[in-house]
Amino acid sequence: MVENRSLGQKLDWAVYITFFVVVLCLPLLTDDVFWLNRISKFLVFGLLGLAIALSWGYAGVLNLGQGLFFGLGAYMFAMSLKLKSTTSLQQGSDKPVPDFMVWNAEPGSPTELCCIVPGSWLWLPFQSQTFGMIMAIVLPIVVAFVVGSAIFRLRVSGVYVAIITLALVLLVRLLIIDAQPITNGFNGLTDLGWLELFGIEFDPYMYETYYLVAVSCCLIMLAARWLVSTRAGLILQSTRDDANRSRYLGYDVAAYQIFFFVVSAAIAGFAGMLYVVAAEFASPTFLDISFSISMVVWAAVGGRSSLIGAVIGAVLINSIEASVSETEIFKEAWKLIIGVIFIFVVLLLPRGIAGVARDFARWLEDKHLLSTSKRG
């Protein structure tokens, strides 16, 4: 981004515009709604790649527990959608009650959300879809702020941040599984209702839903790009390079780190909400370590110092995974293949696909300069 503002920046914008055009025009090319639904999930993963690039590439903070924020966002919103599902209304109460609570309830408990199982009252406000949507963003923000404040005020850095975040996502995963009566444990929240917004019901297999996800992704990408190109974004990158230097220039480094950690968490929480809309479930697998590590791989392959690179990395890897896993041999070997790709990228292309593209642009520009200087 530094190297050559002229051509490099043009290339960057060209990639953004091409990406937006492709993403927004895809529905015109196909009427396969299942395929579109799949793509919308990959776009959500793209947001996760972006969230990683923001914290890892720009702040130098490797978060191995990004799934925590994704999972929290997903669960918060899935709770609202669960109460909107028709089965929740068929449990013998005039107010919605999730089916699994009835299965988990002690005999004789009232079939009411307030007291059917211990702690079920926590679900009460989620009868409002708006509350679920707000919580899907606010809870990740609050958790990220508390965790981030603890980590960054104590000046924890490097691999220790990775270990803390990794441990945290595992801890919350255990808590969710353990709270079976109110979270449905391992099974997660399934059989959800549909998001209803502006009078439209978002059936996951409808064009409207694809557009909801796609447009949200594009807007978030633009917002994130704006954020990193402000002076605050520049100062954040300076703290990545040399936190002490930033401190002695008069910046409260922790404040910058916390702010961007929180933004990254909010994006992941929002992605969790979108994923629930497209996939119609929330499960503890969202908080699996392997999932959080996958996000890091997507960002690394795409290029962690490029937001759009990370998005493209995520979409690309997931598309490949989806197509090869239909072949029986590759299905088993996929994890191995992705591992090899990761090692290859880390060793040979530390700046990922985006880095290759930038080098190419630079090479083009040098060549161009050379030829014009010869002519001159």
Added chain:
Amino acid sequence: MSYALTVDGLTVDFNGFKAVDNFTTTIDTGELRVILGPNGAGKTTLMDLISGKTTSTSGEVKLFGREITRLNEHQIARAGIGRKFQIPSIFRDLSVMQNLEVSASGEPSVFKNLKYSITQEEKQKIEEVIELTDLSDVLKSSAGDLSHGQMQWLELGMLITQDAKVILLDEPTAGMTKQETMKTADIIKKLKGKHTILVVEHDMAFVRDIAERITVMHLGKLLAEGDIDTIEKDEAVREAYLGSGGIH
């Protein structure tokens, strides 16, 4: 009161070892002060204490009469102290221009920096520094690709765009060639008067070139203070630091 920096009874105790021991000195506004002393005299620790990297055990530091002893690093920096480290400390992955843009922001807050714009005043400061440090040809290069000397000048330049009233320089010519050292001396001389400067340095030719007043430290204590002739003749200094050969 025209003191830029007042250090009064400053002490730091590392488990019984006093790296800086009851150190007192005052530095006039616009003065250039050189701090000398053998290895382990506490020179760098003194800078650490002033800039907030290390917390003192007792004593106080005042900047233009304002007590800054207990502030955090970034608050001390905002109060007007700039620090250059011995090993060049710059943002290697950012361009030279971006390095200067980071240092030039008069606004510490995250939220107030959520903007593109750079004020005319900041722009002007940056341009002055580019001219002073002669970095105009490399503005777009990554700072990590600069030569050792250029890195040192960039860091020095960042302290000026930061608008530091008092600049602490820890061995600014370490590892430099003769030409680079001369150029550094030129830059520092140009800053005299506009900024108050505190330099730790070993290179005696360089010290002779720039020094006005010298403070000699030994075992964390103030040993002598005065102009270069006084210091060269001082018996205690000779004994403690210079050996029998005098300053060479």
